[in-house]
Amino acid sequence: MTKHQCPECAYTYDASIGDEYEGYLPGTLFKDLPDDFFCPDCSVRFKIDFIEVDSI
Amino acid sequence: MHFIVLIAAAWWISINQLDWWGYLSLSIVAGNISGLGINTGHELGHKKGKFEKTLAKLVLAVPFYGHFTIDHNQGHHRDVATPIDGSSSRMGENFYAFVCREIPAAITRSFKTENIRLQRRKQDFLCFDNQIFQSYVISTILQGSIIVMFGLQIIPFLFIHNIFAWLQLSSANYIEHYGLLRQKDGLDHYERCKPHHSWNSNHVFSNLVLFHLQRHSDHHTHPTRRYQSLKSYDDLPSLPNGYLGCYLVAYIPWLWFYIMDKKLLKLSHINGDLSKVNLDPRKKMTLIKKYQEYN
Numbered sequence: 001m002t003k004h005q006c007p008e009c010a011y012t013y014d015a016s017i018g019d020e021y022e023g024y025l026p027g028t029l030f031k032d033l034p035d036d037f038f039c040p041d042c043s044v045r046f047k048i049d050f051i052e053v054d055s056i
Numbered sequence: 057m058h059f060i061v062l063i064a065a066a067w068w069i070s071i072n073q074l075d076w077w078g079y080l081s082l083s084i085v086a087g088n089i090s091g092l093g094i095n096t097g098h099e100l101g102h103k104k105g106k107f108e109k110t111l112a113k114l115v116l117a118v119p120f121y122g123h124f125t126i127d128h129n130q131g132h133h134r135d136v137a138t139p140i141d142g143s144s145s146r147m148g149e150n151f152y153a154f155v156c157r158e159i160p161a162a163i164t165r166s167f168k169t170e171n172i173r174l175q176r177r178k179q180d181f182l183c184f185d186n187q188i189f190q191s192y193v194i195s196t197i198l199q200g201s202i203i204v205m206f207g208l209q210i211i212p213f214l215f216i217h218n219i220f221a222w223l224q225l226s227s228a229n230y231i232e233h234y235g236l237l238r239q240k241d242g243l244d245h246y247e248r249c250k251p252h253h254s255w256n257s258n259h260v261f262s263n264l265v266l267f268h269l270q271r272h273s274d275h276h277t278h279p280t281r282r283y284q285s286l287k288s289y290d291d292l293p294s295l296p297n298g299y300l301g302c303y304l305v306a307y308i309p310w311l312w313f314y315i316m317d318k319k320l321l322k323l324s325h326i327n328g329d330l331s332k333v334n335l336d337p338r339k340k341m342t343l344i345k346k347y348q349e350y351n
């Protein structure tokens with residue numbers, strides 16, 4: 001499972017956890033998030049801006 | 057704290073036989089205090105913690121503006137300084153036209169945003185997890201109990217209070233991005249919001265009252281940064297006065313256009329090029345005719 005981080009505010013999307021509040025179930029891969037996904041915390045960085053931080 | 061102000065004002069009205077003038081003034085003053093509350097709600101709503109988000113819902117509930125956090129964080133910050141943003145004013149658009157466009161746009165965009173989230177969670181739009189309704193419920197309880205406590209005569213007070221709180225927010229939104237436009241860097245993708253996409257002001261009084269909200273460029277470049285650390289850059293779009301002074305100018309459309317249109321076109325990244333300005337489509341031809349000499 002991979003983790004992707006917002007370069008602006010450090011919000012991290014961890015595919016193994018998903019994001020309950022946003023409605024992404026655990027196991028939802030980052031690449032499967034909607035194309036218009038934007039950072040849920042700062043809203044000023046988009047899917048293409050996210051950086052993969054580490055994989056297990 | 058804002059709850060107390062509202063209830064105290066309502067109580068004052070109920071025990072004193074105010075003439076219409078006193079009633080109106082008190083309603084407006086209370087509305088403006090709640091308008092400052094929206095500003096507090098703005099700060100809290102940007103925080104990541106659940107506790108702060110709850111406080112934001114509470115304080116925004118006072119003037120019945122609970123959709124603000126969602127619309128602002130996930131709508132305005134994403135779309136700022138583009139024609140699709142209801143909360144970015146366009147060149148040639150007067151304050152009153154802006155208000156009529158902004159307030160409904162904020163409500164629809166926030167409902168849409170929240171609906172998409174709830175759909176992903178396989179929940180109905182009308183459910184307890186709806187962040188907007190949570191705040192509206194608090195508003196209904198608060199303003200409903202004020203009506204129960206002080207009688208129907210208090211309804212106009214609440215109405216005027218809410219409107220003036222909203223107007224204060226709209227005033228801020230009107231001056232913060234007037235005419236500024238992000239360029240498209242892809243087919244349908246706008247460039248990132250940069251410091252020159254916000255108007256700034258650094259007057260002491262506004263600094264104190266508004267928690268440095270008026271250092272607006274930095275706020276939009278780094279929305280989650282704490283307000284105290286918002287930096288003031290040099291050579292940015294700068295407003296001619298503090299926020300409150302600018303509000304007053306904004307209420308007189310011809311004066312606002314007279315001062316700001318020139319200032320806008322003089323900005324170094326625009327330099328008279330109207331294609332780099334967020335133009336009001338209805339005023340487009342007039343503005344192009346008027347400012348031809350800049351090109």
Ligand SMILES: [Zn+2]
Pocket residue numbers: 006007008009010011039040041042043044045
């Ligand atoms: Zn972010």
